[in-house]
Amino acid sequence: MTATAPRTDADTAAVRRAIASTARPPRPGPLATALTFGWRGMLKIKHVPEQLIDVTITPVLFVLMFTYLFGGALAGSTSAYLQYVLPGILVMSVVFTTVYSGVALNTDLTKGVVDRFRSLPIWRPAPLLGALLGDSVRYVLAGTVILVLGVALGYRPEGGAAGALAALALVVVFSFGLSWVYSAVGLVLRSPSAVLNGGFMVLFPLTFLSNVFVDPRTLPGPLRAFVDVNPISVLATATRSLMAGAPDGTAIAVSLAVAAGLAAVFLPVTTRLYRSR
Amino acid sequence: MTSGSTLAIEATGLAKSYGETRAVAGVDLAVPAGAIYGVLGPNGAGKTTTIRMLATIVPPDAGTARVLGHDVVTEADAVRGLVSLTGQLASVDEELTGRENLVLVGRLLGHRRAAARARADELLEAFGIAGAAGKLVKHYSGGMRRRLDIAASIVVTPQLAFLDEPTTGLDPRSRNQVWEIVRALVAEGTTVLLCTQYLEEADQLADGIVVIDRGRVIAEGTPGQLKASVGNGALHVRLLDPARRPEAARLLESAVGTVTLEPDPAALSAACSDADRAATAVGALGRAGVGLADFSLDQPSLDEVFLSLTGHLAEEPAPATQEAS
Ligand SMILES: Nc1ncnc2c1ncn2[C@@H]1O[C@H](COP(=O)(O)OP(=O)(O)OP(=O)(O)O)[C@@H](O)[C@H]1O
Ligand SMILES: [Mg+2]
Numbered sequence: 001m002t003a004t005a006p007r008t009d010a011d012t013a014a015v016r017r018a019i020a021s022t023a024r025p026p027r028p029g030p031l032a033t034a035l036t037f038g039w040r041g042m043l044k045i046k047h048v049p050e051q052l053i054d055v056t057i058t059p060v061l062f063v064l065m066f067t068y069l070f071g072g073a074l075a076g077s078t079s080a081y082l083q084y085v086l087p088g089i090l091v092m093s094v095v096f097t098t099v100y101s102g103v104a105l106n107t108d109l110t111k112g113v114v115d116r117f118r119s120l121p122i123w124r125p126a127p128l129l130g131a132l133l134g135d136s137v138r139y140v141l142a143g144t145v146i147l148v149l150g151v152a153l154g155y156r157p158e159g160g161a162a163g164a165l166a167a168l169a170l171v172v173v174f175s176f177g178l179s180w181v182y183s184a185v186g187l188v189l190r191s192p193s194a195v196l197n198g199g200f201m202v203l204f205p206l207t208f209l210s211n212v213f214v215d216p217r218t219l220p221g222p223l224r225a226f227v228d229v230n231p232i233s234v235l236a237t238a239t240r241s242l243m244a245g246a247p248d249g250t251a252i253a254v255s256l257a258v259a260a261g262l263a264a265v266f267l268p269v270t271t272r273l274y275r276s277r
Numbered sequence: 278m279t280s281g282s283t284l285a286i287e288a289t290g291l292a293k294s295y296g297e298t299r300a301v302a303g304v305d306l307a308v309p310a311g312a313i314y315g316v317l318g319p320n321g322a323g324k325t326t327t328i329r330m331l332a333t334i335v336p337p338d339a340g341t342a343r344v345l346g347h348d349v350v351t352e353a354d355a356v357r358g359l360v361s362l363t364g365q366l367a368s369v370d371e372e373l374t375g376r377e378n379l380v381l382v383g384r385l386l387g388h389r390r391a392a393a394r395a396r397a398d399e400l401l402e403a404f405g406i407a408g409a410a411g412k413l414v415k416h417y418s419g420g421m422r423r424r425l426d427i428a429a430s431i432v433v434t435p436q437l438a439f440l441d442e443p444t445t446g447l448d449p450r451s452r453n454q455v456w457e458i459v460r461a462l463v464a465e466g467t468t469v470l471l472c473t474q475y476l477e478e479a480d481q482l483a484d485g486i487v488v489i490d491r492g493r494v495i496a497e498g499t500p501g502q503l504k505a506s507v508g509n510g511a512l513h514v515r516l517l518d519p520a521r522r523p524e525a526a527r528l529l530e531s532a533v534g535t536v537t538l539e540p541d542p543a544a545l546s547a548a549c550s551d552a553d554r555a556a557t558a559v560g561a562l563g564r565a566g567v568g569l570a571d572f573s574l575d576q577p578s579l580d581e582v583f584l585s586l587t588g589h590l591a592e593e594p595a596p597a598t599q600e601a602s
Contacts, residue, residue: 010424010454012461014403019465022434025387027358036384044372047413112366116429118334119439120385121357276335 030123037130042137054100055142059093063149066213074214079154086150087167087240088212091232093146094139094171095207099199101135101179102186106195109187109277118275125271132179139175143168159245167242170255174235177259180266187273212236231258285310285437285468286331290340292492293326300326302492303340308485313459313469315483317476317583323492324472325365328439331470332362345436361430365441365472367422368429371415375406375425378414382432393432400428404458420451427458437468444478456482476580490587503582510550510576511537512558517568519543525567532558543570550576 028036045052066089071081105128108114117127147164157164186195209223210232216224227233235255241248286308293301301323308314318324330337331344333353341348347355362368369378376397383393401407404424414422423443430438440459444452459482463469473479479486480500488496488503496503504510512533516525519542526536526545533549549555555574562569 009405010458011403011405012457015458016461016465018399018403019431019434019462019467024358024433025389025392028385028387033385036381039384040370040373040381043377047372047374111371112364112368113370115329115332115334115364115366116362116368116382117385119332119357119360119362120382121354122385 027121030126033122033126034129034133037127038133039130041131041134045134045137052138052141055097055138056145058096059089059142059146060149062089062093063146063153067153070213082150082153082155084215085213086146086155087243088210088236089150090143090146090167091171091236091239092207092212094143094175095178095232095235096200096203097135097139097142098175098179098182099196099203100138101132102182102184102195102199103192104135105131105183105186106189106192124275125267128183128267128270128274132176132183135179136172136176139172140168143171157243157245159243163243163245166247167239170242170252171235171239174255174259177262180263180270183270184266184273187270187277206230206232210236231255234258283310284308284343286314286342286344286470288331288340288342291327291330291337291342292339293323293330293335293337299492301330301337304489304492304494306342306487306494308468308470310468311463311466312484313463313471313482315479315486316470316472316489317474317479317486318472318489319474319583319587321491322489324489325441326492327489328362328441328470328472332360332439333357334362359436360439361433361435361437362439363426363430363441363443365445367414367426369414369422369426372413374411374413375417375421376401376410378425378429379432382429386433388432396432400432404428405454418451420447420454423447423451423455424458427455431462434465435467437470438462439470439472441472442474443471445474452478476583488583488586496582496586504577506582510548510574511546512549512555512572512574513539513544513546514559514562514572515541515544515570517543517570521567524565525562528561528565528567529558532561549574 063086066085067078067082071078071085075081075084108131114127147168157167159166182195182199185198189195189198209227210230211227212232216227216233219227231254234251235258238248238251238255241251284307286306288304288306291301291304291306292299304323304327306327316324316327326335329335331342331349333344333349333356336350341350343349344356345359347359349356369375370381373381379397379400380390380393383396384390388396398407398410401410404427406421406425406428409417409421414425417425427440427443430440443459444455447455456478459469459471471479471482483500485499486497486503487494496506498506512529514525514529516522522538522543522545526538529545529547530536533547533554536545536547538545547558549558552574559569559572
């Protein structure tokens with residue numbers, strides 16, 4: 001405190017004046033409320049930018065590791081494998097980031113501010129929807145890191161910049177749908193680390209038993225059947241097709257439908273869990 | 278809106294259990310509008326759970342409650358539009374600045390950006406937080422955080438404010454500031470439901486008090502009524518010369534009543550709640566030439582009220598409701 005520091009005590013007369021002005025504005029709409037919560041998420045990133053390290057470092061490691069460690073063995077050359085695997089890694093790193101949405105929500109719940117949100121006259125799903133909209137910014141970031149790094153290492157999308165952006169958009173929309181599942185998990189499990197472990201316990205097998213890293217034609221029958229119906233495979237196929245400039249309409253439609261289905265089922269579930277915990 | 282009813286809160290049989298723990302086991306409340314109503318109880322008594330049901334955060338397992346005329350379950354949204362909550366855990370976002378917290382609440386309540394900012398600045402100034410407006414709340418002192426929390430509760434002035442232990446952990450100076458703010462709220466017409474473990478706080482602020490213990494109401498009334506129900510106050514006397522204590526005891530015994538010798542060899546007290554008789558007794562000591570260091574006439578403290586109501590002190594958590602974690 002310096003000698004010129006402003007007053008640090010309450011001024012009762014001013015408090016009374018502030019209390020006396022009771023104007024209550026009209027209630028904001030649902031979307032405006034959700035966007036305000038999205039703004040809250042942005043402010044947190046602004047104050048603690050270090051929290052983006054997970055989102056940026058992990059994808060970089062994935063690209064480097066898979067390309068240079070496995071590339072030669074799996075595809076004959078690192079450049080050929082990079083061309084195959086990069087869209088898959090885009091899917092994997094953005095999808096992995098959704099687990100952090102559940103972790104963040106679980107952490108948030110231990111804070112007293114949640115009780116304030118629950119006592120405000122606002123649209124009930126707004127805090128969740130806003131947080132997930134805010135998290136989508138992270139997904140865009142993680143995806144952009146992968147694309148930029150891939151191009152730097154020699155990856156060339158045949159679909160050009162437009163194809164790459166369309167692919168990124170698809171992956172982000174899918175992840176937004178999936179993040180509702182992790183929000184529910186984040187509300188059910190007791191601790192942030194339980195959410196993290198539980199989340200990856202499901203996502204690791206789903207990602208590795210997909211066509212993200214290998215062409216499933218080499219796989220034994222039953223495994224191949226699973227890989228073919230795995231939604232992560234479908235999303236990877238759709239993403240690859242967009243980046244290759246030859247959109248696979250079915251795979252894209254199925255990916256979007258899965259995202260919409262997850263959001264439709266888990267939005268009400270998550271909203272109810274948020275209220276009752 | 279509340280159609281002539283002068284009760285701000287009317288609850289009957291409110292109950293809430295968490296697993297085996299009966300956090301609230303049937304609470305009735307009748308809180309008059311426009312006053313400060315104290316909910317007094319030790320740790321784990323069920324104060325926070327009661328407030329959370331009334332503020333529509335958790336639905337009750339049983340019982341009903343109307344807040345400002347609206348049912349907390351079927352008309353929860355209407356209740357939320359009239360009340361505000363200052364929770365026991367600071368209900369502000371520690372990872373945002375003080376100003377951002379107030380703008381956030383303003384925006385959520387429907388203020389446009391400019392209006393939300395103007396209101397935030399007005400409140401920061403009035404509550405003495407303007408100098409730290411741009412600092413993250415996690416770096417605030419306890420007193421500043423509490424004031425910010427209350428400021429967030431009056432971004433739009435509520436008709437009823439729930440305050441859950443607003444001064445726990447504050448130094449006397451910060452506590453006094455919070456008390457002043459609470460008095461200002463009521464002076465401007467807001468009803469306040471105040472949970473506290475501090476008997477002095479309830480005595481200082483509340484017009485009516487309900488004492489709860491282990492999820493049940495065990496007493497209700499004004500601070501004065503509660504004290505009266507416990508019985509007499511006491512005349513405390515301290516002598517200049519401890520050797521005169523037996524003589525002083527005899528004199529007090531005949532002037533007022535039962536005398537208790539205190540651990541201090543120069544001090545003694547007599548049960549008495551009538552100021553005139555106390556004056557007579559002190560006069561008698563003076564005439565007999567027993568020199569007095571000081572004397573006082575005490576009302577029973579709410580601590581004593583609590584002890585006599587519950588059979589245990591307020592500071593001791595009740596064994597049956599100790600927290601599992
Ligand atoms: N969310 C919860 N889950 C499990 N148990 C709970 C929960 N909330 C409260 N309890 C239990 O219910 C009982 C009453 O708790 P409550 O917080 O209402 O008491 P309180 O009077 O506010 O106490 P304190 O003075 O410590 O704040 C306690 O035994 C507590 O452990
Ligand atoms: Mg409490």
